[in-house]
Amino acid sequence: MSALLDVEDLVVRFATPGGEHTAVRGVSFSVRAGERVGIVGESGSGKSVTAQAVLRLLGPAATVAGGAVRFDGRDVLAFDRGELRRWRGAQAAMVFQDPLSSLNPLVRIGRQVTETLREHLGLDRRAATAKAAELLASVGIPDAAARLREYPMTFSGGMRQRVAIAIAISCAPRLLIADEPTTALDVTVQAQVLDLMDGMTADLGTAVVLISHDLGVVSTFCDRVLVMYAGRVVESGTADQIVEDPRHPYTRALLASIPSLEGELPRRLPSIPGTPPQPGRAHTGCAFADRCPLAADVCRAEDPEPLELGDGRLAACHFADRSAG
Template sequence: MTAHLLELEDVQTQIALRRGAIRAVDHVSLTLDPGETLGIVGESGSGKSMTALSIMRLLPRAARITGGRIRFKGRDLADLSEDEMEAIRGTEMAMIFQDPMTSLNPVYRAGWQVGEPLRIHRHVDKRASIAAAVDLFRKVGIPDAKTRVDQFPHQFSGGMRQRTMIAMGLSTGPSLLIADEPTTALDVTIQAQILDLLRALNRDYGTATILITHNLGVVAGMCDRVLVMYAGRVVEQGTTEDVFVHPEHPYTWSLLRSIPRLDATGHEPLRPIEGSPPDMGRLPAGCKFHPRCPFVIDRCREEEPDLREVRSQLARCWVTQAGRSLDSPDGR
């Protein structure tokens, strides 16, 4: 077995709250190979972003990695000192965030910010780093790059700011790019442009990408493999095709069914997932999805299933692990 670029093994991240700790990331394992694109899907609060921030070791003050291993290029990130981690962040792994409106520093020029990783890690001088920023701006499709590097973020549109963030992430040629909901805050037309850009960069530079989103359409168009998260756990994992064609976890099944179809002929009603997202402080016993699950059986209420192989993917579900298929729930 060859070494993966990134390998998470049973990673646990807890957030300390006044009423006790919650397990934001609960025994998450995943692998990522060079050049690959992995999608992480789930609702708000399912632990997607916390997983990403755990990899970057950029967790908020109250959160802490409490177990598991994160191996990146053969090194266990948990063993690294903060200084060593700083040397990896921004060079070998980069991250772009959900809201480009707030992710750029308002008081510094765009080119200064984009060239900063080069100044920090490659000890390039200011002039050369700004020149590099001009090139990067051209690569990510910002017109009039020479003028733009001298402007401030408030002079940019949302899409342009996200391009700026991507340019910043790419400045040092990282082997891993984590994009946390990179298009959520943008207009639909701009979303498509940003996704095209990410796809092109992945193709041209072979940067492995983790794409975090709640938009299944984005995953379908972008990702080789997908990981579905619910209540801090991975509930299903497989190639995008397998997971989309025959989901083996009722949560994935419900997510796919809830997408409204523009090509539907009749007057199909919207089919939301019943119930509401789980309260992370008071998770139910057994399978965490069982209160909302249309396929629920008695066992689901008592015992939590493991993530096991079901057909060609992994799923955390008693029903599918027992060999039943998810076609239509009983009595509906």
């Protein structure tokens, strides 16, 4: 089966006053049509930068220094401005953590929704407005036609995220990238928004890349999960594989450090010593070696390559083929 999105050996560098640093160090993954792929990682792991690079949304300080991004076989990194405009919004859309920053506070909701519709679907104003009301109603906004005339400030956080989702799916994109879409929301509202994304993308057959620091959110939403650490994918597999049989010591430690909601609790939580590496700090060998309980000499000398574990699983660890201790 050919992939809808194919990211190969992506490298992203940032120019900072202190020099250049590499935020994404050779990330590869692919997303099939209709598939849901989750990217989990802590701050500085490069998960958001990866998403921005895929949609060509990187700021001026960042450059893609290597690798390829292909959408439907086409080279996204070679798109000119016109191709990019036709592609983004229509075929590939994004939802951000804070809808307040992606919605313009001074423009009525209606115009922000119809803008995309008119641009990509060529609807006239009346048709676009009708469609916009329909869209808002479909994402669960009561009294949608009237609320089109309101400004983002009058919407609650959950409602704003619904609007952002409505805009993102308005042209039935084939790929939706959602970067921490529920992090700013309360847990009961998060559940609603995840349900909404679930239903909308299933109906349209849209593939989703869901980025989150929360393994719970990602593993319950996605088919496959990538775990990122210090700019690399350290482990990937199906959501069940990652949660039930993690092979990378980082994934194991991450899962262990989340207190469960039922069963016995330890007196102390198993924690990972140290802090995630500062972006841009050069290191030889495995980036996790300093914090890893399994670290041996080989880990400090050589950065492990992703190791094929069968069933389409990958883990970048010298000891990945050993069972969990």
